[in-house]
Amino acid sequence: VQLVESGGGLVQPGGSLRLSCAASGFTFSSYVMRWYRQAPGKERELVAHITSVGGRTDYSDSVKGRFTISRDNAKNTVYLQMNSLTPEDTAVYYCNAVFRVNYWGRGTQVTVSS
Secondary structure (H helix, E strand, O other), X not given: OEEEEEOOEEEOOOOOEEEEEEEEOOOHHHOEEEEEEEOOOOOOEEEEEEOXXXXXXXXXXXXXXXXXXXXXXXXXXXXXXXXXXXXXXXXXXXXXXXXXXXXXXXXXXXEEOO
């Protein structure tokens, strides 16, 4: 089982990034997919959630209206489009798959700074 995040990096405030999480080794379409983030000295925070069936989405208040989660079950990939980024969005972003078990990726660093 693997979850591999990509797309992180350094971006200026107001900029955008698109994170990807490529999954393998399990039935991706059966799993709820989530993005979490963890900033230095803070607890891990659930950012966005997409269901396995119907693709219903939900977001934390801190990112609602700026971030969009989506999934492509044919490609076994979940995405996080992040717009209007602020320094408060700086964190390591983790991909999470939930069904009967929890799978985690290793994370990708997002730094928002001028």
